[in-house]
Amino acid sequence: MAVSDIALQDAPLADVTDPVVNDFSIRVATVNGSGSQTANLVLLRSIFRMGIPVSGKNLFPSNIAGLPTWFTIRASKDGYIARKPGIDLLVSMNAETAREDVLSLDSDAVVVYDAPLNLDGLRDDLVFYPVPFDKLVAEICRDAKLRRLVRNMIYDGVLANLLQIDMQQMDAALEKQLGRKPKAVALNRGALEIGYRYAAEHLEKRDRLVLAPMKKTKGLILVEGNAAAALGAMMAGVTVVTWYPITPSSSLCETLIDYLQKYRLDPETGKATFAVVQAEDEIAALGMALGAGWAGARSMTSTSGPGVSLMGEFSGLGYYAEVPAVIFDVQRVGPSTGLPTRTAQGDVLTTAFLSHGDTRHLMLFPASVEECYTMAIEAFDLAERFQTPVFVMSDLDLGMNTWMSKAFNYPKKPLDRGKVLDQETLDRIGRFGRYRDVDGDGIPYRSIPGADMPAFFCRGSGHNEWAQYSERPDDYQANVDRLARKFETARNWMPEPVVEINRKASIGIIAYGTTHWAIVESRDQLLAEADLQTSYYRVCAYPFRDALVSFIERYDRVYVVEQNRDAQMLSLMKLDVRPELANRLRSVLHYSGDPIDARTVTDSILIQEGYRVEKAGAQTTRLPHSAGVGGE
Amino acid sequence: MATVTPSNPRRNVNRIGLDTKQYRGTKTTLCAGCGHNAISERIIGACYEMGIDPGRVIKLSGIGCSSKSPAYFLGSAHGFNAVHGRMPSVGTGALLANSKLIAIGVSGDGDTGAIGIGQFVHLMRRNLPIVYIIEDNGCYGLTKGQFSPTADLGSTLKTGVVNDLPPIDTCALAVELGATFVARSFSGDKKQLMAILKAALSHRGTAMVDVLSPCVTFNDHEGSTKSYSHVKEHDDPLEEVSFVPFFEDIAVDYEPGTTQAVPMHDGSTLYLTKLDEQYDALDKIQALRVLNETRRRGEFATGVIYVEPDRDDFLAMLNLVDEPLAQLPQSRVRPQRAALNEIMESLR
Known part of the structure; x- marks a missing residue:
């Protein structure tokens, strides 16, 4: 019997009053090297296949086996995929971290745990579900070596039951993950099945977390x-x-x-x-x-x-x-x-x-x-x-x-091999000078070994425009000035920034790379919690486009959000913009090693904008404007 | 690109119709009498006599006096003066891009034995098809005469400072690490060096040639074991090296047992006429033994120390298409739309 059949046989789960649907984070705490990655990716993919926006982040040690690792899956009906600080459901499989993991949860969180860990005595404001993993795995797998690897798949089955994950999707995700390994698929399917059954027969649903099918991942890839x-x-x-x-x-x-x-x-x-x-x-x-x-x-x-x-x-x-x-x-x-x-x-x-x-x-x-x-x-x-x-x-x-x-698109543009010297060019320019700025854009022509064009001797700093050895000051300076010119040419070839100008905005936000996902969510939080309208400039390349300057010119305060201690991107921008514009730049920094989250950004901007931020939940109180804004 | 048309077309041209001038480079800026200049001359001679097309040659070097020298030969070949000690990686990359190129690397004893020892080790292991020449003078010339790692125990600087660390024997290291052609020569021995270089150019695999090349300015004094006179006096040739290229139909008479004929990859033949009855250049253990023994005696074993003509070189192991990778058109390096679609489907 396939696991998907179980879902079809079983009656719908107990009614959940006031459910939290498709908007929570699951953290799985395991030991690395225990095969948990397969279980975690199957869980992630089955939620994805239910059409629910999802993201997965693996926090792992620099180690092969035996140290704690945490995998966090965030399901978000609104499509937010940045890290979310609070955890709503913990799967606790690691004795070493179990206590601290449980103590760090917010009230009302759910804990699925390995029964012998006896975690239910630690807190009385959480929902606990004990599962005897060792006993269950022994029932489906005789080989002690394999047990360790399929044991984790049991929690996927338990969660499928508790959260109402579509078992057909979980089964499909399992096949996708394990590929053409029928024995492994069968064994893991058995683990899913026994987990699901155990939950159905022994765990009474006492939490509010539910996953329900959506249509938000159609055509997407993971x-x-x-x-x-x-x-x-x-x-x-x-x-x-x-x-x-x-x-x-x-x-x-x-x-x-x-x-x-x-x-x-x-x-x-x-x-x-x-x-x-x-x-x-x-x-x-x-x-x-x-x-x-x-x-x-x-x-x-x-x-x-x-x-x-x-x-x-x-x-x-x-x-x-x-x-x-x-x-x-x-x-x-x-x-x-x-x-x-x-x-x-x-x-x-x-x-x-x-x-x-x-x-x-x-x-x-x-x-x-x-x-x-x-x-x-x-x-x-x-x-x-x-x-x-x-x-x-x-x-x-x-x-x-x-x-x-x-899904990724097939590239539209042909390969750009740049200015490679050919006979036609050579006829046009007369004599080949490897470092000659023939076209005025700072980019010289180059010849390639073995391609039957005039050769040159490639060196570091000491050469003139004919690629001859030179220590002459004028040659050196002319060359580095041309390199600077080339850099300026590159400015307009680099990928353009992604800019969202909001006409009602009073502040600007600049970010780049993965920080983007926290900004998407944070801008919504700023609007919802403090009615703070923002514009957003996402840097895609260095050197910066000129649009950066006009963006900063629009706002008195522009927050550069990044994941380092020393405001590195902001520092780079200061070199490129006029001093009075540089003074408008402020920093929001996150550098704990965890991916940045929206809450960090929102709170930091609100504080710098003169709001009082209460730590409990998302409550913010507005202070008189003069009290906090440190603008020049 | 300047070319010279000889007044008499038949006079002094090699098998591809070039004269020696077309193998020359710019004027040397090294000290007068520097051994490195003699080596450049031998490279010019060997390439000319072998009829090597300079358009197919890449000259590579690191940093130091030795590494300046590729500018002084084969001026119409491409050259790359890389960073200190890292020429092997640049050469490796270039040959990956174009396996048809003929690579000649020139390094020094500091560039190889100190800062570049890591890359040297891995170059030898890979058996990359390159002629790797060490212009070995036991000191840092360009920074004015400090000891290098090939300086012999007890050798002195001009200032009287004594070297108290044992030398790195680059030949022994190369043999140990898997180089398939290992030779040592002396910049003052024209005939031997020329024959070795020609054989090295015929070899497919790493040809490591350590050339003792006295530094006339900083390391040519009494007390130095790398001075011209010291090297000349302590040069202990293993064999008489002669070389018959594949394109010359010369029958060589030799007495079996005294001369070893080594068939090279390109059809040429390397003849090693033994001076020591025992020596077999195809025997790795003997090679290491002789290097150790001569060093103990304070002498330099020269000649072809070890050769393994048949082993696959690094590029052969990569199963590359025949054309240089650098010259493949877009149609051969960008997969079709169907491939991308298939991958996208696997990620859903």
Whole structure:
């Protein structure tokens, strides 16, 4: 019997008075390495398949097995997919964190827990559902080794019953997750089934949380940002991929390898139209990418902050020698041991000026999985058009978590290989000078080894426009001035910002990357709670478009919201705008390692706008305007 | 691009019709008498005699005196003066992009043995098809004479400072790590170096050539074990190296047992006439033994130390299409719409 049959047989669940429908967060607390990821993704996908907007965030340790991990699923009928601080339903499977997890819940929250943990005595304002997981798993699985892995699937069955999840969708999600592994599917189906039955027979519904089918996910996909970026890179025609494993970027190249092996083998010969090399470190990874870019390949690497630091010298060489390469930076929290598995937007300033000398790099800031895809494609075009390293600034939250998105479109534009010297151009310009600004846009022509055009000697800073060795001051200055001109040209080629001007707005908000999702929700909160109208400017690239200046000009106070301690994007903007405009910029910062949430943004803006924010719930009280606003 | 038409077309042109001038580069800026200049001359000679098309060559280097030298040969070839110690990665990337290129890398003993030791190690492991030349003078020339990691134990600086750390033997390291052609020579030995370079250019895989190349300005004094006279006196050739390229129909008479004929990847033949009856350049263990023994005696074993002509190089292991990846058109690198649709469907 399939699990879906159970749902059809069983009578509807007990009536729930005053239900909370499709608007709550579920947190599953497990131990990593216990197979919980499969159970969590099946749960996520089955809610998605019910048509309910959903997001999943995995908070995991830098460890392979045995440390606590939390997976948070947010169902939101309104389509909010940022992290939500409060948890409405906790699935407690980890003895180590159970007590603290339960004590941190808000009143009325629901706890499904492993019965031997005896959590129901901890609080009297929560709804507890004990489930004897070990006993149940023993009934369906004789192999002790496998038990550990299917045990977690039981809580999916329990939640399906408690929350009224469509079992047909859960069954379909299970098949999707496990693919063509019939034994695994059967075993896990058994676990779902026994969980569902146990809940139906032993747990009396005493909470208000319910999931009901909607039609809000039709045509959408579920994907991680790293997979989306990998897909973009493949569709961009990447030919050389050189990388070094690092959390949270490894899955980008690993997924790319899977895609390339499936879709980029020559149909006639079975040979690869790509090369992937796992380098000895990030320095070598970028060195290889630059070598390949110089020799005419579309090349890339993928890394995170520590790798970006190591790539500093080569990035500068790429900038000065004018060599294309695409670098994905899946940002994470600071150096070394501790929080490599937590998210941040902390590499913005470092990357903008990475290396020594006068260096400025092009950066793209995807906010969604769809933009991971589109900007990956765009990055390769920009790298070749501007003959320079291009950084795609993703983050752990975007890269490793599962996001809803509309399906990706097939690229409309052909590949832009930029100004590559050919015979026609050579005839037109007369003599080839690798670093000559023939067209007045700062972008010279380049020849490629092995392509039968005049050669040049590629060097860092010491060359004249004919690529001859030179230490002359005028040659150096002319060259860096041209590079600055090229950077200015790039300004109008970069992806445009996404701007929403609200005519009633009194303040502006600027954000970028994954911070976007908290802003979407926060703007609604500001309006609902304090009648505060806002306009919104989402930065998509550096260098900034001129529209940034006109946006700041509109408002006395503009809040730059970002996930780092030092207001990095705001600092970058200060270099670009007039001082009186820079004074209008204010900061909203979030840097705990957790993804930013709307509440943090809303409260911070309200406080800076002179409102008193009561911590209990979303209650805010307005103060006299003069009391709080620190405007100049 | 300047080309020179010889007045007599038959005079001094090689098999592809180029004369030696077309293998020259810009004028050297290194010190007069620098061993590196002699090496550049041998590279010019070897490429000319082998009839190598400069348009297919990429010259790669890191940082240092040695790394300046690619500007002084094959002026019509592309070159990339990378960052200190990281030329192997740039070369790797370039060859991934275009497997048809002929890569000549020039490094120094600091560029390889110190800052670049990591990339050197992995280059050797990968057996990338590149001729990797170390212009080895035991010191940092461009920063005025500090010890490098190949400086011998007890060797002195001009100031009298004694080196008290053991040297890195780049040849032993290369053999150990998997390089498939390992040689050592002396910039002052024209004949041997020329033959080794030609063989290196015929080899498919990493050809690591360590060339002792005295620094006339900072490391040519009494007390230095890398001075011209010291190296000349302590040069201990393993064999007489001669090379017959594939395009020359020359029959070589040799006495079996005294001369080893090594068939190279491109059809050329490397002849190693033994000076030491025992030596077999195809034997890795012997190679390591002889390197250790000569070092213990304070001598430098020169010649082709180790060669493994048949192993697959790194590019062969990648199962690449025949055309250079860099030259593939959009139709071959951007999958069709159906592929994207299939992936989208799998994500629903």
